[in-house]
Amino acid sequence: MNTRVVANMPDLTNYWMPFTANRQFKAAPRLLSEADGMHYTSVDGRKIIDATAGLWCVNAGHRRPQIAQAVERQLMVLDYAPSFQMGHPIAFDFAQRLASIAPRGLDRVFFTGSGSESVDTALKIAIAYHRAIGQAARTRLIGRERGYHGVGFGGISVGGIVNNRRVFPQLPGSDHLRHTHDPVRNSFVRGLPEHGAELADDLERLVALHGSETIAAVIIEPVAGSTGVLLPPKGYLQRLRQICDRHGILLIFDEVITGFGRLGAPFAADYFGITPDILTTAKGLTNGVVPMGAVLVSRKVHDALMSGPEEQIELFHGYTYSGHPIACAAGIATLEIYEDEGLLTRAHELTDHWQEAIHSLKALPNVIDIRALGLLAGIELKSRNGAPGSRAYDVFVDCFDRGLLIRVTGDIIALSPPLVVSTAEIDKIVDILGRSLRKVA
Numbered sequence: 165m166n167t168r169v170v171a172n173m174p175d176l177t178n179y180w181m182p183f184t185a186n187r188q189f190k191a192a193p194r195l196l197s198e199a200d201g202m203h204y205t206s207v208d209g210r211k212i213i214d215a216t217a218g219l220w221c222v223n224a225g226h227r228r229p230q231i232a233q234a235v236e237r238q239l240m241v242l243d244y245a246p247s248f249q250m251g252h253p254i255a256f257d258f259a260q261r262l263a264s265i266a267p268r269g270l271d272r273v274f275f276t277g278s279g280s281e282s283v284d285t286a287l288k289i290a291i292a293y294h295r296a297i298g299q300a301a302r303t304r305l306i307g308r309e310r311g312y313h314g315v316g317f318g319g320i321s322v323g324g325i326v327n328n329r330r331v332f333p334q335l336p337g338s339d340h341l342r343h344t345h346d347p348v349r350n351s352f353v354r355g356l357p358e359h360g361a362e363l364a365d366d367l368e369r370l371v372a373l374h375g376s377e378t379i380a381a382v383i384i385e386p387v388a389g390s391t392g393v394l395l396p397p398k399g400y401l402q403r404l405r406q407i408c409d410r411h412g413i414l415l416i417f418d419e420v421i422t423g424f425g426r427l428g429a430p431f432a433a434d435y436f437g438i439t440p441d442i443l444t445t446a447k448g449l450t451n452g453v454v455p456m457g458a459v460l461v462s463r464k465v466h467d468a469l470m471s472g473p474e475e476q477i478e479l480f481h482g483y484t485y486s487g488h489p490i491a492c493a494a495g496i497a498t499l500e501i502y503e504d505e506g507l508l509t510r511a512h513e514l515t516d517h518w519q520e521a522i523h524s525l526k527a528l529p530n531v532i533d534i535r536a537l538g539l540l541a542g543i544e545l546k547s548r549n550g551a552p553g554s555r556a557y558d559v560f561v562d563c564f565d566r567g568l569l570i571r572v573t574g575d576i577i578a579l580s581p582p583l584v585v586s587t588a589e590i591d592k593i594v595d596i597l598g599r600s601l602r603k604v605a
């Protein structure tokens with residue numbers, strides 16, 4: 165179908181689109197030209213309800229004047245300043261504000277430009293930490309199957325998505341825990357799955373295989389987002405924390421998606437009551453308005469690196485845009501909105517409605533599992549024979565034509581609306597998706 169080509173369509177030739185089937189897209193493009201609150205407007209003038217918060221990032225809803233004004237004010241005062249051996253006040257202010265909402269003890273903040281940069285930064289900090297405490301052999305990094313940690317070489321090495329890995333070489337020595345997705349034992353469970361805590365013991369297996377003295381860190385998404393909203397089994401995260409402690413391995417939570425209220429608490433670490441040693445963020449940090457990431461680091465890790473001669477740079481790492489003043493302005497305004505409107509806990513208030521609404525899709529054709537937590541949901545469809553991913557992709561295109569933006573990964577539909585979503589809008593999202601599933605799936 166190519167009904168979306170309209171008069172004001174730009175020339176699509178030059179832009180090489182990321183994570184996109186470029187030729188297929190350009191033959192039938194889906195272009196968004198405006199956004200406001202819970203909605204996008206497509207170039208052909210249709211209102212599209214945003215059930216994905218952009219790309220899991222626009223937690224406070226679109227085009228918030230308070231953020232725009234803060235960015236404008238900052239632009240007129242200090243547009244850019246270097247952060248290497250120099251500083252500017254707003255970066256320190258933002259770090260302080262972040263520290264004030266961070267999980268207990270994670271109050272040292274390293275700024276980056278994206279989630280991928282946050283992940284690579286966290287992995288490097290973990291390795292540098294061990295060297296600083298005299299354990300330089302600890303360079304091995306452990307991720308998990310079906311994990312997504314961005315697209316840097318560090319991130320794909322610990323990531324567990326085959327298509328992101330098969331073409332590229334990875335860091336030597338990286339290894340993976342098994343994933344926790346077990347639809348046979350846990351399908352359609354409300355809340356956290358009952359079965360699978362024992363999968364955390366995989367870390368013991370890797371310790372036995374490699375030797376704990378070679379392992380720097382384990383990185384996981386507390387809830388795996390990009391591979392289809394995979395929830396941690398009850399007790400799994402606690403067990404992983406204990407095993408890390410037993411063997412002196414740092415635990416990194418990648419909260420690029422779960423950070424800033426997605427589960428109904430400021431961070432997944434708060435929601436699950438498990439504190440990692442390092443926590444990565446991006447996306448909701450600035451409401452998606454300006455690219456930025458932040459790595460929250462425990463004092464133990466930070467302070468170990470604040471050693472040696474004081475005139476020496478402690479960590480040979482950083483980005484031109486670390487602590488960019490415009491991004492900091494957007495971030496501070498975003499945090500103010502989150503706090504003023506109670507958005508960091510709003511998903512908790514909506515959870516019953518969300519669970520009811522999402523689980524009402526259970527009986528629809530080819531729905532084989534539903535998972536929901538906070539304001540996140542994954543709806544898994546049965547793959548068509550010989551054409552994995554095609555069923556969900558057809559639903560995605562059909563929903564877009566009906567005025568709903570969803571996200572699909574393989575044959576899983578992922579939903580993560582802005583945290584300002586109303587109950588009526590939740591019902592609308594589920595209604596449109598239900599119609600689409602009935603027709604397409």
Ligand SMILES: Cc1ncc(COP(=O)(O)O)c(C=O)c1O
Pocket residue numbers: 278279280281283312313314315385389390418419420421446447
């Ligand atoms: C858990 C996780 N980590 C890292 C990233 C990478 O973030 P970015 O695309 O900003 O580099 C993502 C992006 O979706 C993510 O979900």
